Amino acid sequence: MSTAFVSQGQAGATAASASMLVAQQLHQQTIQHSHERSQAFGLQPGQAPDLHRLSEAALQEVQHRNARLCTQALPVMEMLYEQLAHAQSMVVLSDASGTVLHALGDPSFLARAQRVALSPGARWAEADKGTNAIGTALMTEAPTLVHGAEHYLRSMHFLTCSAAPIFDHKGALLGVLDVSGDRRSYHPHTLALASLAARLIESQWFADRFRQSPQLQMHGQAEGLGTLQEGVLALAEDGHVLGINRRGLDLLGGGTATLHRESVQSLFGLTMDQLIAAAQHDQPLPVQIPSRQEQAPQTLHLKLRWPAQRLLSWACPGAGMGTGLGDGAGSSPLPGSYLNMPAPAASSPLLSAAASRGSSMGLQPPPLRETEALAIRDAIRAAGGNLSLAARQLGIGRSTLYRKLRQDGLLVPKG
Known part of the structure; x- marks a missing residue:
């Protein structure tokens, strides 16, 4: 084995170790800040959990207000639950206030979750339940793991929860998708699964919202078009931006308020005619745009899709x-x-x-x-x-x- 190969391997291991250390520090900061907020809300670690739930009529009203989210999320929730190899777990959907809309999972664990009101109609905002994956993901607007004793209330220490926020085409928070289970069933990949499922719900929401609009697919590699990792712009027929998915925001940078004033001409220097001509041949169109790091420009592959x-x-x-x-x-x-x-x-x-x-x-x-x-x-x-x-x-x-x-x-x- 060459010295160069060993050095590269050691460098890679060192970089991975450093990345894990940074991630762990960020996680600890997230939990610490959430505990501080929980205390500021007047909660006490030893207090009994709030078991209040909405009435059946009130829950149905909330579900009706979130009907599109529920329609897009329920099939994904079922698919996600099928991917969970262990029992003693459940999949939960909440709205943007933390109110649980739907839950499905292992019957025996659902019964245990009822004891802390982890069920439809209960509100899991931090102000109600302290540090928990749903409430903390709503506060941070980021995928969140809360495991065991990281929960602020001691009555919830039996849980391990991984939650990911769900956003609409304008970047507004729609709700949270959560996987909760017995802390002994913790798996390090659960948060990634929840995040992927949330991204799939966003993708379906976007496709349904703009099913009658031209859509511009974007990715750094042509092979990435058509995958969950592609960015998508919904366009008016004059080329102005109507909406953008979260991956598109990552690729283009900036905020949704700015991008909604843009067009394909201002973003890429292209006309709709040029995009249509490329789409006629079913070929991605490579373009260069400034990099957010202000180094070399990045290349994006674009493909126009008509309803x-x-x-x-x-x-x-x-x-x-x-x-x-x-x-x-x-x-x-x-x-x-x-x-x-x-x-x-x-x-x-x-x-x-x-x-x-x-x-x-x-x-x-x-x-x-x-x-x-x-x-x-x-x-x-x-x-x-x-x-x-x-x-x-x-x-x-x-x-x-x-x-x-x-x-x-x-x-x-x-x-």
Whole structure:
């Protein structure tokens, strides 16, 4: 083994050790500051926990006010709970005030959690429960671990809790996703899982909020587009920014208030026409922007994505008006070759078509056949090859979708 290799290994280990030390110090500071706030709220470590819960009617009202959050979060909560390899745990969703909206988990642990009111209708802000992962994550707006005796109230020392905040497209706090369990079941990866799940909820919230808007995907590497690590800008059709996800804020820097006054022209020096022309060929567009460290500029890969249903409405004016799934509700996965195939070549450059603006939407639609193919391909890709789901997303019957695929020779009749 060479001396150089050993030195590099030692340097890497030293850097990792230093990073862990800094993280531990930051964690200790977070807990200390939270304990100080808990004391300032007038709480005493030995006091009994506040067991007050909202009435059923009041809880339903709070859940109704947070209906979109609940809709986006519940499937993710179920998926997250399935990933927890141990029993004696639960997944909790709270709103921005710390009120628990939903909880699911191991029945025996849910019963234990009831003793400290870790259940729907209870409020877990620091002012109510002292240092705890939900309340402290709300205060710091950062992923938070509170383990065992780090809880301010001694009655909660049996818990280990990992919580991550959830933000909307404007950077406003929506709520918190929390994984709580018996402290003996602690796993160091739980906080990362909770953070990833919170990011997934944000991604689904963003996609639902801007499902009718063009979206600009961003990543430092072209291969990162389409992953949870991509930044996304929701755009008006003139290129102005309507919203941005949290990863996009990380990539571009600045605050949401500033970015909402920006456009693709001011951010990247590009026009919507140029982005549309690149999207026509299904190719990311690399651009350089100033680095926040004011060193070398950073490269971002951009890709414009148009709403599938709007694209299809350009090609098929009746699309989106259907009420059923056509000739059946079964699902048929499509071969991966179609999910990854390029769109049919345009008869004329889309940039030229876009230059002649005349439609009420502000942009001239691309050629009809290409538009329809793009819409169908994107919908099927988003649905993972499930044709029934793709048809619902497109607003057409499944029989209509099958017919269009057969017309293009992509499905062969059985028999």
